[in-house]
Amino acid sequence: MSKICPKCGKELPDDARFCMDCGYTIDKQESGGLLNNFPLPTLFIVLIVAILIIGGVFILSSGSGDNNNAPDRTDEVTHAVDLTIAGVGGWDSDSGKKSYTLYTEGIFNSVPGNLKGYNVKTTYYDSNGSEIGHETEKLENVYYDTEFSISFGYYTTYKLPDPDHVKVEIINGGKVIDSYTEQIDTNKIDYLN
Incomplete structure (x- = not known):
């Protein structure tokens, strides 16, 4: 067992x-x-x-130079969240109707002192750029103080997804203040191997 x-x-x-x-x-x-x-x-x-x-x-x-994961910092909002996406995982379920779950792992390098009002929107996309699905959660429900990566953005579907990349957006007051995008290593997703 x-x-x-x-x-x-x-x-x-x-x-x-x-x-x-x-x-x-x-x-x-x-x-x-x-x-x-x-x-x-x-x-x-x-x-x-x-x-x-x-x-x-x-x-x-x-450092200097372009960084694809660097958030757009052109607005006036203070960017208090620094996130490193560690990867995307997934599993399938055979109990009842077959389902497939994706989740994101990330290291929150810094967060604001007061997490209230901050949300994390995790969106999964296929190789055509079409949205597979998304999950929005309160940052205070996702984050806890740890040196390890935190799993969040759990999205479950009954249709076999073929994910290509993930986008994590930090939202405050209905406005996206930080955005991070990462290619998905499908080797970490059980049902694709």
Whole structure:
């Protein structure tokens, strides 16, 4: 028998203590939190790698030149959200009518101090640029303080989607203040392999 991740739905081995897909701690009650899931040397290495990755992203995003993921900063709104899209995953369900779910993983490098009024709209597109579907969520329901990527933008359909790219928009006051687009690596989507 296998465990199912309560956050992303990924099937896991019985002895799994965290989800290998989204990083969610499975044994929160028993383990006392994420730090107890790793031996100290492993945790130290993970923290150093995370700091190096975040530092590299910061250096790349602050450098000169065009950046396809850089948000349009031509309006007067303060851009308080900095997001790195880590990838898109997906799974299918055989229970009842066959369904297909897509979700986005992202690292929120910075967020505003007050999350109220901010929404995250995640839209999935096919290779023709046609919308497959989208999900809009409150940022305060998506974001939590972590060094790992956060899964959000869960979209389920009964028609087999063929995703090509994802667009994540940060909305405040009904206005898009940040936008990030990323090509989808279909190798990370279970039902396409």
